[in-house]
Amino acid sequence: MKYQGLIFDLDGVLCSTDRYHYQAWKQLADEEGLSFDWEMNTKLRGVSRRESFEIILSENGKKFSEDEIERCITIKNAYYQKLLEQITEDDMSSEVRETLVRLKEAGLKLAVGSSSKNAGLILKQLDGNKYFDEIVDGTQITHSKPDPEVFIKAGERLGVPATQCLVIEDAPSGVQAAKAAGMDSAGIGAAAEPGLATYQLGRFKDLITYVL
Numbered sequence: 675m676k677y678q679g680l681i682f683d684l685d686g687v688l689c690s691t692d693r694y695h696y697q698a699w700k701q702l703a704d705e706e707g708l709s710f711d712w713e714m715n716t717k718l719r720g721v722s723r724r725e726s727f728e729i730i731l732s733e734n735g736k737k738f739s740e741d742e743i744e745r746c747i748t749i750k751n752a753y754y755q756k757l758l759e760q761i762t763e764d765d766m767s768s769e770v771r772e773t774l775v776r777l778k779e780a781g782l783k784l785a786v787g788s789s790s791k792n793a794g795l796i797l798k799q800l801d802g803n804k805y806f807d808e809i810v811d812g813t814q815i816t817h818s819k820p821d822p823e824v825f826i827k828a829g830e831r832l833g834v835p836a837t838q839c840l841v842i843e844d845a846p847s848g849v850q851a852a853k854a855a856g857m858d859s860a861g862i863g864a865a866a867e868p869g870l871a872t873y874q875l876g877r878f879k880d881l882i883t884y885v886l
């Protein structure tokens with residue numbers, strides 16, 4: 675097998691939280707008099723909370739002080755965490771679960787590599803921790819994607835060299851991070867555009883054909 679370690683992004687790969695991020699940012703943006711739409715939301719995939727808000731401000735041609743930024747991202751996260759209460763085990767599909775089990779049974783090491791500081795909470799609600807040998811999330815890194823830190827750390831924790839790691843991503847920023855880490859990538863959703871990732875996944879279980 676070419677790959678010994680698989681590193682999965684969480685949001686948009688193992689489950690879908692896009693609509694909750696959208697709703698929380700939208701509520702905050704409305705309160706702050708900022709414009710925000712779905713197109714802007716897609717630009718925030720893979721990017722940290724603070725950098726996401728900086729993108730929103732820049733799209734609006736606005737500058738906020740450090741204190742204001744901190745206040746706004748704290749409010750957004752409170753809205754987001756309230757929405758996350760709705761997440762249940764049903765939000766991780768049986769296709770994802772069955773594929774993870776097959777890959778693990780084949781002897782591959784599996785990790786999560788996410789920019790989210792809420793990854794622990796989300797995985798707990800999904801009952802998803804049990805599939806993974808290592809979890810590296812936004813609480814353990816100083817630079818978020820497209821910086822390679824999260825994937826480099828995950829590869830090290832798995833004890834697998836970068837050239838034998840495959841990253842599974844839905845965000846162009848995540849594919850860039852994988853490349854910068856010296857790792858191949860499999861793109862799903864927006865990251866499955868030709869020319870971005872090493873492999874394009876039409877659906878999650880296609881991963882099996884590329885790695886086993």
Ligand code: BG6
Binds near residue numbers: 726751793
């Ligand atoms: C990533 C999401 O997984 O986590 C981004 O794709 C999000 O949209 C980022 O901004 C940070 O998330 P959180 O949960 O720490 O606010």
Ligand code: MG
Binds near residue numbers: 684845
């Ligand atoms: Mg993602």
